[in-house]
Amino acid sequence: MKKLMCYCLVLFACSLGYAQSLVGAWEATMEKDGRTLRNVVMFSASHQVATSYDAETGAFVGTNGGSWSLADNSLTETVEFDFKQPERVGTTSSFEIVLTENELKLKGADTVWKRLDDGSPGDLDGAWLISGRMRDGEIQKRDTNRPRKTMKILSGTRFQWIAYNTETKEFMGTGGGTYTTVDGKYTEHIEFFSRDNARVGASLEFNYELKEGDWHHSGLSSKGKPIYEVWSLR
Template structure:
């Protein structure tokens, strides 16, 4: 009888742990579409970003995000940027969700939206990055850690950069889309760009190499300027 009881609790414990794991929000890219409007959610390294855009008519709409804490079916976001509502920056918000197969049903103020998890495309650059050095006039200059920062989220073939200053509630621009990294070559196709919608559809290619954990990024910007940047992983825990 004791053996049967032990087996029951062992089986139940394994089943419960597996069920909990299946219900967790995992890193990745999630997409919800409303007509031609796309609503992209990127989750990586305890950070989350929401982006709304229309790549057909080349219209950026909105982005917001910040550090992420996951507890069961509830996520808490410490908002670091919000392109529509600067008053929200510095505050926390909570959203409830439930996992449905490989998708995520996220509850907003008025309704649930079903975000479809995009295909897993793991690449060596997948991470939350922060720019820490930039070449100017032939010399590399360090960018000290400060309130103002530019971060870049890469996960499962999607990327987004965002320039912000959470302490000043500042939002200075964002852009993103699809990316690939192979044999030290990084390429991206822009799907949204807050500063200039005409950049949407551009495809750019760069040299990219990870050296001592830092990402060395060389090439030409979307304006055609030479760039050499070094990005380091951003720690949010």
């Protein structure tokens, strides 16, 4: 009996390790209509986002994502948002992948995704939903189960926020790029922004602190207004 239990634990550990090897950020580039598109996909432990934008100008092309799971080499995704095809929201699909330590591809496809990071070195790797804001000196909580969501997915070096509604399938906006967490300072370097290309190239610095598992985020917004937000892991 003990041998059987040990064997099962080994199998579980191996499968968990394989699933976790997807966690982090991956990149592929492609040429289309005379320009180079940068395609980045990020996997947290439970959610993923894939985004395409012009590698030179940062002009936004599209994004989609949702929850994911991996069984052997079969990747299953349930769509929560899709900029180009909102009708896909709520649907689930599975496809086979070929995965090595530093390369990822769909079985039978030519595009190869190269690993950018494995969830480190940044402190905020994961999928986060905004769960509160400071108003009049008090933190007002927000229901993260409602259809209207603002999510941030971060790998070890990259971030992306997405605003969407799973009930109406509406997509409101997104932006992302790279980030660092150093000495209590969270700094974003924007590489794409769906609402305004003029934001591309900007850097924003905030204070951050992890309290009881929540991410407390404060400073000045891109418009110079004070903000204090609380984000909770999914």
